[in-house]
Structures are given as structure tokens and as C-alpha cells.
Amino acid sequence: MSSMTADHLTKQAEIYLDILCNDLPNRRVGSRGNRMATDFFEDSIRAFGFKTEQQRFDCMDWRFGDVKLTVDSQSFTASVSPYSLGCDVQGPLAVVSTVEELQRAGLTEKVLLLGGDITKEQLMPKNFPFYNPDEHKQIISLLEDKKPLAIVAATSRNPELAGGLYPFPLFEDGDFDIPSVYMKDIEGDRLAKYVGQEISLVSEAQRIPMTGCNVIGRKGLDPGTRIVICAHIDAKIDTPGALDNGTGIVVLLLLAELLADYEGRAEIEIVAINGEDYYAASGEILYIEENKGRFGEMMLSVNTDVAGYHEGSTAYSLYTCPDEIAASIRNTFSESGTMIEGEPWYQSDHSIFIQNGVPAMAITSDQFMELSTYITHTPEDTTDIVDYSKLAEIALALKTLILDLDATLA
Ligand SMILES: [Zn+2]
Structure with missing residues (x-):
């Protein structure tokens, strides 16, 4: 890898994550911050020559106030x-x-x-x-x-x-x-x-009907042969959502830039999916609906969630990948020296693809279990604990992998 590119991507990663987690308000589904994030994502990948689509759904935003609970x-x-x-x-x-x-x-x-x-x-x-x-x-x-x-x-x-x-x-x-x-x-x-005994409970809260969307960017000649690279863009209520999952979205943005000149046969579909941390999983359900009968077109799906933690290594895991694809992934990702093959896990959007028979790859941090115990879904999930060079490294490896897979189609 050229160190110029890696340096450039590392700087870009920091800029992107700062926008997503510090400039924009909370990205819960239905919120203003969520809509700003999907717009930002769409504008950014369009600038790298991707054709974009918003898949819209109805959802709910929610506001809350104090609780007064008294007895005697x-x-x-x-x-x-x-x-x-x-x-x-x-x-x-x-x-x-x-x-x-x-x-x-x-x-x-x-x-x-x-x-x-x-x-x-x-x-x-x-x-x-x-x-x-x-x-x-x-x-x-x-x-x-x-x-x-x-x-x-x-x-x-x-x-x-x-x-x-x-x-x-x-x-x-x-x-x-x-x-x-x-x-x-x-x-x-x-x-x-x-x-x-008689108890009094007063709580303030309000449900507000809103809309949200998945954002999809496409590039490549043959929509019948797709490589899907996804990450969820939503965050839990009142959390900055840096590792969960601002970093996954940053990987997609870096990859979009790396593929600005891509002209291969396989259609690359970059998906910001919206609902992994939302009670109704609205974006996931819509994506499945929109792809009914078409999951067979997908050569490979890649999901990134909770990647880029400053301690430990990036861990990837494979699910029902054919031998040649698995070999290609292992070559590309172990070449870098710092990424490792980790345990399978199922608590994120790669499950959608696994359930629909698509070969899948998930990318996370090897400390995923510890992070989901103490950090994710809490206010501690901030940009301070992210190593941007790890995000650049993932994006560079994904580009190499995509070009490798596309070359097998020639
Ligand atoms: Zn997540």
C-alpha cells in the first residue's frame, strides 16, 4: 500500500468521523441528526461518481423529559x-x-x-x-x-x-x-x-412520526453480479455512536473515494443501512423487501460494525464463503499484518445476508465482546477511542479484495 494514500485516508477518516459524531446531533432513526447523516453520506459518495438512491421508510422519533415517582x-x-x-x-x-x-x-x-x-x-x-x-x-x-x-x-x-x-x-x-x-x-x-400503597408516576414523553432512509450508492456494469459493502448509519439514542457505527460509515466513505475510478464488471453497492439500533429495524426490513428474489445476484456481502477501536486488532469473520472468495479475503486481509481472522458473531447486519444465502464477511474489533459490555450504546462511545489508521487499512484491503473478485469475472 502506498503510504501517501494511507496517510490521506487516515486524515479523511478523522474528518468524516468528527462530522458524524461531533458536528451532527445524535443519529437515532427518525431524528434530525439521522437525516443529516444520510444526506451527508449521499452527497459524499455521489461526489466519487456513485449513482445514489434513497430507500424511504416511516419511523418514529421520540422526545422525553423527567420522571416523578413518589410514594408516601x-x-x-x-x-x-x-x-x-x-x-x-x-x-x-x-x-x-x-x-x-x-x-x-x-x-x-x-x-x-x-x-x-x-x-x-x-x-x-x-x-x-x-x-x-x-x-x-x-x-x-x-x-x-x-x-x-x-x-x-x-x-x-x-x-x-x-x-x-x-x-x-x-x-x-x-x-x-x-x-x-x-x-x-x-x-x-x-x-x-x-x-x-398508593403510588404516583408522572413521566413526560412524546412519539413523533417521521421518515428515514437507507442510502445506496452503485457503480459498475453488471447489476446481476453485485458486491455489497454495508454498515449501519443509525446510533442509539443519546450516544455519539463512534465505534457503533460511525467508523463503519467512515470505511464506506473511504472506500467510495478509493473506487472513484472503478469501471469493473461487478456492480459495487455501497449501503448505509438505517435501523440496526432501532426497535423496528425499519431500514433492514426495507432492504430485504427491495431485494426479494435478488439476493442470488450477490457474490459477497461485507458488513462493518464496531471497527477501529484503538486497542487490539481488526477482526474479520467469514460466513458460507466459497473457497476462492475465502482465499482471496484471507490473502488480502492477512497481507496487511495487523488484521486477524476472529470468531463468528451474528448481532449485526451481516445476518440479513447470511439468512438469505449470500456469502458474508463481517469486520469488527477483536475486543467486540468487551466493547459491547462497557462502551457501545453508552455515552463513552466517542471519537477519542478510535484509531483512524485502522479504518484506512480496512478500506484499502476492501478495495484490493473488490478488484480481485472483479478480475475473476473477466
Ligand atoms: Zn452496531
Whole structure:
């Protein structure tokens, strides 16, 4: 690799990430920052000669304010669940900690405190299409049948399913209409002592209908032979989303510049997908719909998420890649010396392609597990922890890989 190019790309990476994470407001789906980010992305890749398309969808933005929770002149600390409706309710406090207790409980006109076993993991949004365990669906439907006035969820630390948040919101679902708030388990223990007593819960929140879009850039002669390079552009509410996933978008922007003169046969499709961290995964669902019956055209898909952490190495993993493609990837990526082949993982957009039979590659940091425990989905996910040269290195390797794959079509 020419060091001129690597230096130039490293500088560009810093400029791009600074815009995405520091200049623009939060990139949650439906927000102004999200729309500014998709516009910025579209303008940038168009400047490198890509033909662009916006795939639009309806979604929801959400604003929130304070929670006031009081019993017997005691106040408790809680936050509104993301995408919850607000409320102003008074009623006796009911306490439930298992599914069996929930089945037996009468909750009409009551405020429900959930804690213990039943709140051990975040409940999947009720209409989430990709992964939705029966136990979660059962809890949601029991709650909807029993119609408590509102729900207070007391949660512990559970990094695997909620990122590094303590407490984590049990509900994060714009399709679930019982108002809810969440608090730390220790605060829940304090509140549980008031079972049966009159509780007052006031929370401010508002759902706002909006639109969002995926942005797709294309270049190359044959749309029947595609190489798809994607990353999600949205971020969790109130997080800068540097590693998750500003860096993935930066890789796409660097690659677009590297392919400014590309004239190969394979169509290169660069996709900023919008919804990986959104309860309804709207961008993912739309992308699948738009590609129904056409996933067979894809030679390879590459997804980048949580890459470029300043410590450790970039890790890539392969999913059902034919031997020649796998060999080409391994040659290109191990040549650089600092990227390694890591464990398979499934918690991001490469799953879309795997489920539709497309050979897939995922690029992340080898410290992915630790990062999703303490950093991603928190305000700590800032540009300070990014190594820009790693992003340049990924983009350069992707360009080499694309030219290699395209050469096999000649
Ligand atoms: Zn992500």
C-alpha cells in the first residue's frame, strides 16, 4: 500500500468521523441528526461518481423529559423507557418478579413494579422480525391483557443483551403502548417495600412520526453480479455512536473515494443501512423487501460494525464463503499484518445476508465482546477511542479484495 494514500485516508477518516459524531446531533432513526447523516453520506459518495438512491421508510422519533415517582412522600429515581408513551397516573403498587406471578396477578388500575427474574434481560420489541424468544412474547402479551396503568422496571447490569447500561431499559419498543419507566435494581428493592400503597408516576414523553432512509450508492456494469459493502448509519439514542457505527460509515466513505475510478464488471453497492439500533429495524426490513428474489445476484456481502477501536486488532469473520472468495479475503486481509481472522458473531447486519444465502464477511474489533459490555450504546462511545489508521487499512484491503473478485469475472 502506498503510504501517501494511507496517510490521506487516515486524515479523511478523522474528518468524516468528527462530522458524524461531533458536528451532527445524535443519529437515532427518525431524528434530525439521522437525516443529516444520510444526506451527508449521499452527497459524499455521489461526489466519487456513485449513482445514489434513497430507500424511504416511516419511523418514529421520540422526545422525553423527567420522571416523578413518589410514594408516601418518598421520591424514587427512574428514567422513561425509550419510545414509551408518557403518563400521569396514581394507583396501588403491585410487585411481580416471575412469569408465574405475572400470570396470577390482577393489575387493573395498578402501577406494576417488575424486578428480579422477569427483568433479567431486555425484552425484544414485540414486532422485531429477526429474533424474538417465546418467553418475551408471553410476557408482553400477559402485560397487554392485564393492562396495568404503567410499569416500573427495575433492572441489573446485563451487558450481553443491553450493552453497557446500568440500569438498562427493559422495554425499548414504540409498538408497546403501556407507559413504562426503568430504574436500578437497588432502587426497585427500596420501592418494593411500598407494595399495596398508593403510588404516583408522572413521566413526560412524546412519539413523533417521521421518515428515514437507507442510502445506496452503485457503480459498475453488471447489476446481476453485485458486491455489497454495508454498515449501519443509525446510533442509539443519546450516544455519539463512534465505534457503533460511525467508523463503519467512515470505511464506506473511504472506500467510495478509493473506487472513484472503478469501471469493473461487478456492480459495487455501497449501503448505509438505517435501523440496526432501532426497535423496528425499519431500514433492514426495507432492504430485504427491495431485494426479494435478488439476493442470488450477490457474490459477497461485507458488513462493518464496531471497527477501529484503538486497542487490539481488526477482526474479520467469514460466513458460507466459497473457497476462492475465502482465499482471496484471507490473502488480502492477512497481507496487511495487523488484521486477524476472529470468531463468528451474528448481532449485526451481516445476518440479513447470511439468512438469505449470500456469502458474508463481517469486520469488527477483536475486543467486540468487551466493547459491547462497557462502551457501545453508552455515552463513552466517542471519537477519542478510535484509531483512524485502522479504518484506512480496512478500506484499502476492501478495495484490493473488490478488484480481485472483479478480475475473476473477466
Ligand atoms: Zn452496531
